[in-house]
Amino acid sequence: MSAAQGHAREIGGADAAERIAEIHIADLHAYYGESHALHGIDMTVHRGELVTLLGRNGAGRSTTLRAIVGLIGRRTGSIRLKGEEVIARPPHAIAHLGVGYCPEERGIFASLSVEENLMLPPVVAGGGMAVAEIYEMFPNLAERRRSPGTRLSGGEQQMLAMARILRTGADVLLLDEITEGLAPVIVEKLAEVLGVLKARGYTIVLVEQNFRFAAAMADRHFIMDHGHVAEVVEAAELEAKAHVFEEYLSV
């Protein structure tokens, strides 16, 4: 990719030094009970960027997202969201900084209808998508708005899980394995949606297994291994650093 394209992406400013760090993580450790899951993560994501967390199962990718939104009880180090330190804040306070989280298991509520699921997350900032706009983006959800949330197909549930955080005005999106187990046509639809979101200036962290899905859009890839960030690969370095992907992602 050319440098000109690189600049066009930078919403925070023309120079790298002026870019605004939406997520700044330093020496993050996280624990599940006795198990030490993250061993000192350092990571910066700028406003308007789309980055991926790649790695094998258990490398700490989902844990990193869970740590950012506060779902891991014991964490140390520093997580700054839009300049605010959140390491000691409860999850509900973190969400109100404009963070939208889409969990790996999708987290659709069975006792809520599709529309109730969609309307559930509180508005955390201005500028969220209108419900009409969301239904336009995901017409299937509009058709099935009265059904119980978990009656939807896997793909529809994934769209619902995405749609409900777009309504809230969150502009930092943490998306965990959104293409997992879905048909190619749905994956294509999700790619299209991500493209729209990126063009609108959302900051997106994508945990993915499907490297092809992510590579086309991402500005940067964080390769995780054993609770560390093993490598950072810029979009421009994809070919030069192909060996990195071989080393950390091949099974």
Next chain:
Amino acid sequence: MLTDLLGFPPQVLFGQLLLGLINGAFYAVLSLGLAVIFGLLNIVNFAHGALYMLGAFTAWGLAQFLGLNYWVALFAAPVIVGAFGMGLERFLLRRLAGVDHLYGLLLTFGLALVIEGVFIKLFGASGQPYPTPAALTGGINLGFMFLPWYRGWVVVASLIACGATWYIFERTKLGAYLRAGTENPKLLQAFGVNVPLLTTLAYGYGVGLAAFAGVLAAPITQVSPLMGSNLIIVVFAVVVIGGMGSIMGAVVTGLAMGLIEGLTKVFWPEASATVIFLVMAIVLVLRPAGLFGRVA
């Protein structure tokens, strides 16, 4: 009439059915509160009977010391006892989040013993009378039975409380939060909902319902420290029968069990104290999650 064929005068049958309906109304309101509490706190609230008793005593105290009448107490006592409940949740029950259910059971059972013990010490075990509100004394002869106004009111008021709770849970945004919080509280909190606060409010509401039932009961039974512990065992059987999962289930099962108990009193009086437990045993064998419970 069918009842004549069976050899029972209609007065007896309908009288017992009314009694059953009243008991069922209490079961419904109390098991409803338990279901709300279990949903968000994952705690089987054994203090529920003591809090029901506190509701009745608060009504009695408001009349005795402040001269406030029944209608004031019907609103004030649930608020006062509910606030006390929120204090319990905030400072005691919250500490048990994430540990085995058994600890919640032990703590709330202990609280019930302490609260009841204090009231026995203060007021004696025998109980205080509480007058029926003047507007609801007397009754009406329906032909087949005599309906005391107050008993009718208890059924109506209970159904209103159940209906309002159902409406809140199923038709409002707060209800969507409560249902979502029952299913996956962590994710709900990650969306920006203050789940700890929601949990405190849910406990306060469940306790408020218990206190409301206590005030309703005050003119019927007596206001005595052990009025709750006598009732709560049956209520837990009702909860097991209905299953913990559903608001509607708690209400329907509560009323149905009251009616079954009433009918049994007509046809086989000796069994009336055990019939609910018999139903419980059968349901546990056939449907361990309860009639309305979601199978995990």
